[in-house]
Amino acid sequence: MRYELFYWPDIPGRGEFVRLALEEGGADYVDVGNDPEAGGLPAVEALLGEDGGARPPFAPPVLRAGSQVIAQVAAILQFLGPRLGLVAKNPRDALWTHQLQLTIADLVAEAHDVHHPVGIGAYYEDQKDEALRRAEEFRTQRIPKFLGYFERVLAGNPRGTGHLVGARLSYADLSLFHTVEGLRYAFPRTLDRLAPRLPHVLALAEAVARRPRISAYLASDRRLPLDENGIFRHYPELDP
Amino acid sequence: MRYELFYWPDIPGRGEFVRLALEEGGADYVDVGNDPEAGGLPAVEALLGEDGGARPPFAPPVLRAGSQVIAQVAAILQFLGPRLGLVAKNPRDALWTHQLQLTIADLVAEAHDVHHPVGIGAYYEDQKDEALRRAEEFRTQRIPKFLGYFERVLAGNPRGTGHLVGARLSYADLSLFHTVEGLRYAFPRTLDRLAPRLPHVLALAEAVARRPRISAYLASDRRLPLDENGIFRHYPELDP
Numbered sequence: 283m284r285y286e287l288f289y290w291p292d293i294p295g296r297g298e299f300v301r302l303a304l305e306e307g308g309a310d311y312v313d314v315g316n317d318p319e320a321g322g323l324p325a326v327e328a329l330l331g332e333d334g335g336a337r338p339p340f341a342p343p344v345l346r347a348g349s350q351v352i353a354q355v356a357a358i359l360q361f362l363g364p365r366l367g368l369v370a371k372n373p374r375d376a377l378w379t380h381q382l383q384l385t386i387a388d389l390v391a392e393a394h395d396v397h398h399p400v401g402i403g404a405y406y407e408d409q410k411d412e413a414l415r416r417a418e419e420f421r422t423q424r425i426p427k428f429l430g431y432f433e434r435v436l437a438g439n440p441r442g443t444g445h446l447v448g449a450r451l452s453y454a455d456l457s458l459f460h461t462v463e464g465l466r467y468a469f470p471r472t473l474d475r476l477a478p479r480l481p482h483v484l485a486l487a488e489a490v491a492r493r494p495r496i497s498a499y500l501a502s503d504r505r506l507p508l509d510e511n512g513i514f515r516h517y518p519e520l521d522p
Numbered sequence: 523m524r525y526e527l528f529y530w531p532d533i534p535g536r537g538e539f540v541r542l543a544l545e546e547g548g549a550d551y552v553d554v555g556n557d558p559e560a561g562g563l564p565a566v567e568a569l570l571g572e573d574g575g576a577r578p579p580f581a582p583p584v585l586r587a588g589s590q591v592i593a594q595v596a597a598i599l600q601f602l603g604p605r606l607g608l609v610a611k612n613p614r615d616a617l618w619t620h621q622l623q624l625t626i627a628d629l630v631a632e633a634h635d636v637h638h639p640v641g642i643g644a645y646y647e648d649q650k651d652e653a654l655r656r657a658e659e660f661r662t663q664r665i666p667k668f669l670g671y672f673e674r675v676l677a678g679n680p681r682g683t684g685h686l687v688g689a690r691l692s693y694a695d696l697s698l699f700h701t702v703e704g705l706r707y708a709f710p711r712t713l714d715r716l717a718p719r720l721p722h723v724l725a726l727a728e729a730v731a732r733r734p735r736i737s738a739y740l741a742s743d744r745r746l747p748l749d750e751n752g753i754f755r756h757y758p759e760l761d762p
Contacts, residue, residue: 336678337618340625340671350614354624356596357617374590377597378577384594385580391631399639400655403663412652415640423643431580438576 285311286346288326292316293512294460294505296390297343299355300362302456305499307366313504315342356383359453368453379447382435382454386461389428393464394513396420396520406517417520421472425465429480432458436482443482444489451493458483459490464514469521525551526586528566532556533752534700534745536630537583539595540602542696545739547606553744596623599693608693619687622675622694626701629668633704634753636660636760646757657760661712665705669720672698676722683722684729691733698723699730704754709761
């Protein structure tokens with residue numbers, strides 16, 4: 283099975299959560315938006331429009347697996363999990379993994395809204411005052427609450443603090459890794475301040491980065507750099 | 523199986539998406555937050571704290587089903603769907619239903635953020651100017667985009683326009699119904715203007731309201747009224 287990932291080119295964005303699963307799972311895949319030979323951006327746009335068929339995606343990322351087309355990061359990962367060995371087989375653990383993924387998705391959405399609090403379609407520069415207000419709460423309350431929650435989950439995992447679920451890597455671990463990477467990029471001072479309270483979260487992120495397939499991916503040109511066009515943006519004024 | 527729903531009392535909130543599934547499914551359930559005899563608000567707060575155990579919920583709603591505790595609306599509905607006959611059995615249709623539910627969740631989150639664009643923990647009155655800005659985009663771009671998407675899905679359903687997935691009711695239909703109700707409450711003028719472009723969405727919402735169990739529920743005192751403490755709030759200045 284050759285998987286096709288459809289996502290905007292040039293940014294990690296929400297596509298990154300899918301890429302990390304495909305990479306760690308050793309999947310055969312093509313990153314369509316970043317591969318002109320596979321169709322590039324026009325193919326992504328076509329899938330959102332006329333190519334969407336009777337079950338159209340609302341927004342990227344979208345995964346095509348043969349005749350199946352799946353959108354929404356959490357749904358894609360739920361689909362890929364068992365196929366790539368990135369989730370436990372028993373339904374309880376699988377649902378718990380998914381629940382954690384949905385909470386990561388909520389954090390990621392808030393990380394985006396910090397720089398776009400009043401206009402998803404408008405520029406950051408046109409909503410800077412509002413972003414300054416929102417960033418304060420995000421830094422002082424929301425990041426500590428979310429990452430503190432994952433710290434608590436790791437500390438309370440009866441199978442050890444190395445993974446969110448059970449004793450093995452899951453797609454939620456990969457997603458938490460990238461979320462920590464993104465937050466560290468966007469809010470380095472905040473993350474530095476919080477570090478002493480997040481030993482297990484930070485250890486998990488480091489352990490994921492050291493996994494052979496992930497470290498090879500991170501060193502490759504398939505890994506796109508975080509920048510100010512994506513979800514996690516570093517605007518120093520938002521992280522004083 | 524007696525299900526226990528843990529959610530803040532007195533508002534429909536995100537708990538409503540779970541209530542509608544439990545009601546339509548004819549489930550035996552207790553709405554703990556609204557039932558002092560079942561523990562009321564203290565029981566909800568305890569579950570978010572010390573009672574959370576090794577797999578704690580991040581936020582309500584939470585469903586307890588025997589020894590299993592599940593948070594996140596979409597995860598709860600994915601769990602309840604097959605148990606209450608509210609989702610197709612085949613995995614493709616079930617995943618498509620879930621994907622639609624996640625898109626509804628995105629719309630609901632944006633509907634909330636309209637009145638809380640810069641501070642989730644602050645009062646609306648303290649972020650009114652920002653809310654006015656955000657509401658304009660929500661009214662003119664986001665509501666049309668989201669509801670237009672569901673209109674397209676219904677119009678393109680090869681099994682008929684009466685349901686989002688296949689030829690039978692699913693939990694996504696119930697959730698779309700409540701989302702339309704909420705948007706109609708919060709943005710009545712906007713919904714009136716959009717109505718001619720949303721025939722299938724509005725017909726689905728009406729059909730859900732007429733279902734025997736749902737109409738009995740809507741007429742009961744278990745159905746909590748929408749008000750300005752919930753997700754969908756009617757501030758006339760945001761819907762000119």
